[in-house]
Amino acid sequence: MNKETYDVVIVGAGIVGAACADTFAERGLRVAVVDRDVVGSGATAAGMGHIVVMDDSDAQFELTNYSQRLWQQLRPELPDDVEYEQAGTIWVAADEEEMMEVLRKREYYQKRGVAVAVMDARQLKEAEPNLRERTTTRGQAQAGRFGGANI
Numbered sequence: 670m671n672k673e674t675y676d677v678v679i680v681g682a683g684i685v686g687a688a689c690a691d692t693f694a695e696r697g698l699r700v701a702v703v704d705r706d707v708v709g710s711g712a713t714a715a716g717m718g719h720i721v722v723m724d725d726s727d728a729q730f731e732l733t734n735y736s737q738r739l740w741q742q743l744r745p746e747l748p749d750d751v752e753y754e755q756a757g758t759i760w761v762a763a764d765e766e767e768m769m770e771v772l773r774k775r776e777y778y779q780k781r782g783v784a785v786a787v788m789d790a791r792q793l794k795e796a797e798p799n800l801r802e803r804t805t806t807r808g809q810a811q812a813g814r815f816g817g818a819n820i
C-alpha cells in the first residue's frame with residue numbers, strides 16, 4: 670500500500686487543478702493531483718487556447734484583463750513547445766450596426782489601456798486570410814482588433 674503523504678491533494682487535473690498544484694509546489698508544499706481520467710482530458714482538452722480580454726461587464730473586463738497579464742508574466746517560464754502568440758482578438762463587423770459596436774468597444778478598451786486597432790476590409794483580409802470570402806469582400810466588412818493571445 671502506498672504510504673506517501675502530501676500536504677495537499679487536488680482532485681481534477683485540468684488547467685485549474687494544475688495551476689493550483691503549480692502554486693502550492695512553488696511554495697514548497699508536497700502536492701498530489703488525482704484525476705478519474707487522463708490528465709487534461711476534461712474541458713481543458715476542448716479549450717481553444719484563446720486568452721481574450723472581454724467586456725460584457727466591468728467585472729469581466731477586470732478579471733480577463735488581469736488573467737491576460739498573468740499569462741504574459743508566465744510566458745517566459747513556459748517550455749519552448751508551448752506555442753504562445755500575442756495575436757489579438759478580431760471582432761468582425763458585418764454591417765453598420767455591428768460596426769457601431771466595434772467603435773463602442775474601441776472606446777471602452779482604449780480608456781482602459783488595452784491596445785485596439787480598427788481595420789478596413791482589406792486589412793481584415795490580410796490579418797485573417799482564412800475568413801470566408803463573403804465576409805471580407807463585402808464593402809462594409811470592418812473589424813476591431815483587441816488585446817488577446819492564443820496559447
Ligand SMILES: Cc1cc2nc3c(=O)[nH]c(=O)nc-3n(C[C@H](O)[C@H](O)[C@H](O)COP(=O)(O)OP(=O)(O)OC[C@H]3O[C@@H](n4cnc5c(N)ncnc54)[C@H](O)[C@@H]3O)c2cc1C
Pocket residue numbers: 680681682683684685686703704705706707708709710711712713714715716717718719720721
Ligand atoms: C469548446 C470549448 C472551448 C473553450 N475555449 C476556451 C478558450 O479559448 N479560452 C478559455 O480561457 N477557455 C476556454 N474554454 C473554457 C475552458 O476550457 C475551461 O474553463 C477550463 O478548461 C476549465 O478547467 P478546469 O480545470 O476547471 O476543468 P476541467 O479541464 O474539466 O478539469 C476537471 C478535471 O476534473 C476531473 N474530475 C471531475 N470529477 C472528478 C472526480 N470525481 N474524481 C476525479 N477527477 C474528477 C475531470 O476528469 C477533469 O480532468 C473552452 C471550453 C470549451 C468546452
